[in-house]
Amino acid sequence: MEKPDKRIRDFIKEHHVLTLATSQNGQPWCANCFYAYHEDENVLIFTSDDETRHIQEALANQQVAASIVLETGVVGKIRGLQITGKLELPEGELSGKVKKRYLKKFPYAALMDTKLWVLLIESMKMTDNRLGFGKKLYWPS
Template identity: 45%
Template sequence: MSQNDLTKIESFLAKHHVLTLATSDGLELSACNLFYAYDAKRVSFVVASSDDTTHIKNIFKNSSVAGTVVLETKTVGKIEGVQFRGEFSEVEDDKLKKLYFKTFPYALAMSPKLWQIKVDHFKLTDNTLGFGKKIIWQASFL
């Protein structure tokens, strides 16, 4: 696990803007798609969602989440995707709020509630580096 590995993962994330999020309340599972802004300094996604959604109701009971960001392709040699795990919480950092609205300025008119996914684990699959090539990054605080 090196900073170079995290840089490769973040380079992939910079090319995309939608993640799939998986949540659980301990009994039921839920998955959804969310637009994201990514903050490399905080190793965090910033997303918008309202309290009345199933995934937000789930995180009030269990803040541990998992998800993916993928390149949609049928060409095996071009397959790329990131799996992640982290903790979901309400955004408190104004810099993260500014990042989200800079990325999605039209969202400002909707005054959405913003959330942070603090990532503690990434796994990048990148077939452009060789079939089945995996790069794994784990947060040092674990």
């Protein structure tokens, strides 16, 4: 599959907090997580403990959503990304790749006792008002 548009990839790399959305028994939940992006694998990487509500819900239902936004009050500068995908524990070769990438962005995480998780991105929609009011970029396109 083709890589996401460079403008989407650059936007992801410019930021470091995503909002992860999960649900269980019809009850939605959001959690904010520091993340790193592994562009070659097209995954978002974050740490979280097994006991957290969002991980418990994701273990029961791997299909999750996420968003990354630029906080601005200027309508012409609004940018945001909506994502759908599956949450997994990385295994094998992927585990080493994502750990290296996450620690490069957040070296202090080496001192933490937590697990790395990956959001395997299935689709993305980016709104970028700098390209025109309400302009959308999609992946896959």
